[in-house]
Amino acid sequence: MSSRVSDVMTAAPQSLPLDATLYEAARIMRDEGIGDVLVTYAGRLCGLVTDRDIVIRAVAESRDTSLTPLGDVCTAELTTVHPEDDTDTVARLMSEHAVRRLPVVDAEHHPVGIVCIGDLALANGDSGPLPEISKAPPNN
Incomplete structure (x- = not known):
């Protein structure tokens, strides 16, 4: 039986405005032990930047991280879900779009x-290593 997104999501995710720097x-x-930050414009979701984005799209391109705005490297074409969606929908969308995380937005975006993906593993009580890995503290 699937759960609702609101039951498994991380609420109040970290976000920064589009013009904030990498x-x-x-x-x-680093400070929050997370691998992604949501990017907003006027309070609405407009992108997502991951630690991998920073390395591949900025550091490897010799960009100055103290000057480069998030808008230059974030992923802007996002698949999103709503709190009332079910986790089966989340799993299907992650598979279809080959992503590991989906932002959750309200009706005004x-x-x-x-x-x-770890949230889904914990919620479903899956066997195997993923639930245990998902419970582990970040490797700082």
Whole structure:
């Protein structure tokens, strides 16, 4: 039986405005032990930046992280879900779009959460290593 997204998501995800720098996003990721930050414009979701985006799209391209805005490297074409959606829908969308996390938005497209593949594993009580890995503290 599937759960609702609101039951498994991380509420109040970290977000920064589109013109914030990669340096700011990297510091939040480090300080919070997370791998992604939602990107907003006027409070509405407009992108997602991951630690991998910073490395591949910025550092490897010799961009100055203290000057480069998130808008230059974030993923803007996002698949999103709503809090009332079910986790089966999340799993299907993750599979179809080959992503590990989906932002959760309200009716006005304001970010209210994020759900990742580990959240689904914990919610479904899957056997195997994924639930245990998902419970482990971040490797700092």
